Amino acid sequence: MSDLLQHVLNGLAAGTIYALVALGYTMVYGVLKLINFAHGDVMMVGVYVGYASAKQMGRDTSSSFLGVTLVFLLSMAMCAALGFLIERFAYRPLRDKPKLTALITAIGMSFFLSYSFQLEASLGGLTVLPGAAPRAFPDVITSQVWLIIGDVVVSNKQVISVVVALALMGGLQFLVFRTRFGMAMRAVSFDHRTAGLMGIPVDRVIALTFMLGSALAAGAGILYAIKDTLVQPLMGVTVGLKAFVAAVIGGIGHVPGAVVGSLCLGLVEEFVVGYGGSTWRDAVAFGFLIAVLLFRPEGIFGRVTAEKV
Amino acid sequence: MGGVIRGLLPFAVAVPVLAALQVLTADAPFLVILSLTVGVNIVLAVSLNIVNGMTGQFSIGHAGFMAVGAYVGGVLSKVTSEYGISFLPEVVSDQVLFALSLVVGGAVAALFGFVVGLPSLRLKGDYLAIVTLGFGEIIRVVVQNTELFGKALGLSGVPARTTLFSCWLVVVVVVVVAKRIHDSSHGRALLAIREDEIAAEAMGVNTTAYKVRSFVVASFFAGVAGGVFAHYQSIVAPSSFTYVKSMEVVVMIVAGGLGSTTGAIVAAVFLTLLPEGLRSVLLAVTGDGALAQKVEQIRMPLYGLLLVVLMLLRPQGLFGTRELWDMGPFRKKRAPSPPSPLSSSASPGAAPEVVR
Numbered sequence: 001m002s003d004l005l006q007h008v009l010n011g012l013a014a015g016t017i018y019a020l021v022a023l024g025y026t027m028v029y030g031v032l033k034l035i036n037f038a039h040g041d042v043m044m045v046g047v048y049v050g051y052a053s054a055k056q057m058g059r060d061t062s063s064s065f066l067g068v069t070l071v072f073l074l075s076m077a078m079c080a081a082l083g084f085l086i087e088r089f090a091y092r093p094l095r096d097k098p099k100l101t102a103l104i105t106a107i108g109m110s111f112f113l114s115y116s117f118q119l120e121a122s123l124g125g126l127t128v129l130p131g132a133a134p135r136a137f138p139d140v141i142t143s144q145v146w147l148i149i150g151d152v153v154v155s156n157k158q159v160i161s162v163v164v165a166l167a168l169m170g171g172l173q174f175l176v177f178r179t180r181f182g183m184a185m186r187a188v189s190f191d192h193r194t195a196g197l198m199g200i201p202v203d204r205v206i207a208l209t210f211m212l213g214s215a216l217a218a219g220a221g222i223l224y225a226i227k228d229t230l231v232q233p234l235m236g237v238t239v240g241l242k243a244f245v246a247a248v249i250g251g252i253g254h255v256p257g258a259v260v261g262s263l264c265l266g267l268v269e270e271f272v273v274g275y276g277g278s279t280w281r282d283a284v285a286f287g288f289l290i291a292v293l294l295f296r297p298e299g300i301f302g303r304v305t306a307e308k309v
Numbered sequence: 310m311g312g313v314i315r316g317l318l319p320f321a322v323a324v325p326v327l328a329a330l331q332v333l334t335a336d337a338p339f340l341v342i343l344s345l346t347v348g349v350n351i352v353l354a355v356s357l358n359i360v361n362g363m364t365g366q367f368s369i370g371h372a373g374f375m376a377v378g379a380y381v382g383g384v385l386s387k388v389t390s391e392y393g394i395s396f397l398p399e400v401v402s403d404q405v406l407f408a409l410s411l412v413v414g415g416a417v418a419a420l421f422g423f424v425v426g427l428p429s430l431r432l433k434g435d436y437l438a439i440v441t442l443g444f445g446e447i448i449r450v451v452v453q454n455t456e457l458f459g460k461a462l463g464l465s466g467v468p469a470r471t472t473l474f475s476c477w478l479v480v481v482v483v484v485v486v487a488k489r490i491h492d493s494s495h496g497r498a499l500l501a502i503r504e505d506e507i508a509a510e511a512m513g514v515n516t517t518a519y520k521v522r523s524f525v526v527a528s529f530f531a532g533v534a535g536g537v538f539a540h541y542q543s544i545v546a547p548s549s550f551t552y553v554k555s556m557e558v559v560v561m562i563v564a565g566g567l568g569s570t571t572g573a574i575v576a577a578v579f580l581t582l583l584p585e586g587l588r589s590v591l592l593a594v595t596g597d598g599a600l601a602q603k604v605e606q607i608r609m610p611l612y613g614l615l616l617v618v619l620m621l622l623r624p625q626g627l628f629g630t631r632e633l634w635d636m637g638p639f640r641k642k643r644a645p646s647p648p649s650p651l652s653s654s655a656s657p658g659a660a661p662e663v664v665r
Contacts, residue, residue: 034435035435035439090617090621093621094620094621097624100365100367100567101620101624102620103367103435103438104367104559104563104616104619104620105616105617105620105621107369107438107556107559107616108612108613108614108615108616108617108619108620109613109616109617110613111556111609111610111612111613111616112610112613112614112616112617113613115609115610115612115613116610116613118606118609118610119606119607119610237552241439241442241443244439245439245443248436248439279450279453279454280450280454282446282450283446283447283450283451285443286443286444286446286447287447289439289440289443290428290440290443290444293428293432293436293440294428297432297436
C-alpha cells in the first residue's frame with residue numbers, strides 16, 4: 001500500500017514537469033494551430049543555459065535562494081529570446097503557406113537545435129556548443145527528505161517542483177482568462193484574421209505567446225534536470241515528445257487539459273517503471289498516445305469541432 | 310500484350326546492365342558498398358515519397374518499417390542459412406532464399422504498415438507525424454527487449470548476400486512501381502487526396518482506404534530496403550533505425566521535391582554521396598581521421614537547417630512534382646502536372662485565397 005502511495009507521489013511530481021512543457025505546446029497550438037516540434041529542444045537549450053549560469057556562479061552562490069532564482073530567470077529569459085527568434089524567422093514567414101511547410105520547418109528546427117548541441121565548439125575559451133557527453137546538473141537544490149509517512153518519502157525536490165509548477169500554471173490561467181493580453185490570445189486562437197480586423201496586433205500576440213511558452217519550458221527543464229536527470233542534447237526530444245503526448249491526451253489547445261494529461265502520463269510511466277518494465281517506459285508513452293488518438297482523438301477535455309471548408 | 314512488353318521493358322534493360330556492372334565492379338569492394346548504401350537510400354526515399362509526396366500524408370517513422378524488414382529478413386536468413394535448395398547450385402539457392410527473406414520481411418513490414426496506418430491515417434498532418442514517429446520508437450523498444458532479435462546488441466551473423474545486382478534490381482522495381490502507381494487511376498486518387506482531401510472525398514474517393522494502401526506499399530518497400538541493408542551489414546543493431554534515419558529519408562524527399570520520384574532519387578544519391586565523398590576527401594588530403602569524423606557529426610544539424618531553409622526559400626524542393634520522364638525528349642502529350650503540395654498558394658494564376 002505504501003509502495004503504491006510512493007509511486008503515485010513520484011508520478012505526480014514527474015507529471016507536473018511534463019505539464020509545464022505541455023502548456024507551451026498547447027498555447028502555441030492554440031494561437032497558431034501548429035505543433036511546435038522544436039519546443040522540447042528549446043527546453044534543452046534552457047537547461048544548458050541554467051547549467052552554465054549555475055557553474056559560473058559557483059556552488060555557494062548558486063545554491064542560495066537568490067542564486068537559484070537567478071538561474072531560473074536567466075534561462076527563462078534566454079529561452080524567451082530563442083522562442084522569439086524561432087517564431088520571427090522560421091514560422092512567421094510561413095504563416096499563410098500550406099500547413100505542411102510549417103510542420104516540416106518545425107521538425108527541421110528541432111533537429112537543428114538538438115544536433116548542433118551535440119557538436120563541441122568553443123570560441124576564445126568560451127564553450128559555445130557543449131558536445132554530446134551527458135553532464136550532471138549542479139546541485140543547486142540539495143536533496144532533503146521533508147516528510148516521512150509510514151514508508152512514503154517526500155523529498156524537498158518533489159515538493160518544490162509541484163509548488164513551482166502549480167504556481168506557474170495558476171499564473172498562466174490568470175493570464176489567459178483575466179487579462180487583456182489573454183483576451184487577445186483567445187481572440188487570435190479563435191480566428192486570427194478576424195482578430196486582426198478588430199485591431200488586435202496578431203503578430204505581437206503570437207510572438208509573445210511563443211516567448212511565454214519557451215520561458216515555461218525553460219523553467220520546466222531546470223526542474224526536470226535538478227531531479228536526478230543528466231543534461232544532454234537529446235533530452236529535449238524525449239521530454240518534448242512526452243509532453244506533446246500529454247497535451248494531446250488532455251485535448252490540445254486546452255490549458256487544464258494539458259495539466260491533467262501530464263499527470264496521467266506521469267502516473268502511467270511511474271507505474272510501468274515501478275512495476276518492473278523500465279525498458280518499456282518510452283514505448284508505453286507512445287502506446288498511450290495511440291490509444292487516446294484511436295478512442296478519443298480530441299483528448300479528454302477537447303471538443304469535436306467541425307472543420308470549416 | 311503491348312502493355313506487358315512495355316511493363317517488362319525497364320527490367321529487360323536493367324538486368325543485363327546491372328549484371329555487367331556486377332562483373333565490372335568485382336574487384337572494387339569500396340565502390341560496391343557505396344553503391345549499396347545509395348541503393349538502400351533510394352528505395353527508402355522513393356517509397357516514402359509515395360506516402361509523403363503523392364498522398365500528402367506526413368510520415369516520419371519510415372525507419373521503423375525498415376527495422377521490421379531488416380530483423381525479420383535477417384532472422385529468416387540466419388535460420389535458413391544451413392539449408393539449401395537441393396536441385397539448385399549453392400549460389401542460386403542462396404539468392405532464392407535471400408529474395409524470399411526480403412519478400413517476407415517486406416510483407417511483415419507491410420502488415421505493420423496496415424496496423425499502424427488503419428487507425429492513424431484517420432488523423433491529420435501533425436498528429437499523423439507524431440504517431441508514425443512514436444510507432445518507430447515503439448518498434449525500436451520492442452526489438453531492444455526481444456531475445457530473438459539480440460536485444461540492444463543487435464542481430465549478428467546475418468549471411469552477406471546482398472550484391473550490387475540484387476540491390477539495384479530492388480531499386481528498379483521500386484521506381485517502376487512508384488511510376489506506375491503515379492500514372493494509374495489509383496495514383497490520381499492519391500494526388501486528389503494530396504491536393505484537397507475533402508474535395509476528393511466528395512468526388513467519391515474512399516480517402517482512408519487509399520491512404521492506407523499507399524502506406525502499406527511504402528512500408529513494404531521500406532521493409533525490403535531493411536532486408537537489403539541487413540544482408541550487407543551482417544549486423545543489425547537497433548541504433549541503425551532511430552529517428553535520425555527516418556529524418557534522413559524525410560530530408561531527401563523534401564530536398565528532391567515532395568511528390569517527385571526523380572527528385573527523391575537525385576536527392577538520395579546526392580545526400581548519400583556528399584558526406585561519404587567529403588569524408589574520403591578529407592581523410593585523403595589531411596590524413597586526419599578525427600576531422601573526417603566531424604563530417605558525420607555536422608551532417609545532422611545541417612540536415613535540420615536544410616529543411617528550414619528549403620521551406621523558407623524553395624518549398625517545392627529541387628524538382629517540385631516534376632519527373633524526368635515528363636521533361637524534354639521523354640515527354641508525351643499529357644496534362645500539365647499539378648502544383649507541388651508545398652507551393653499551391655504560390656502557383657501563377659491561382660485564384661486569390663478566399664478569406665475564411
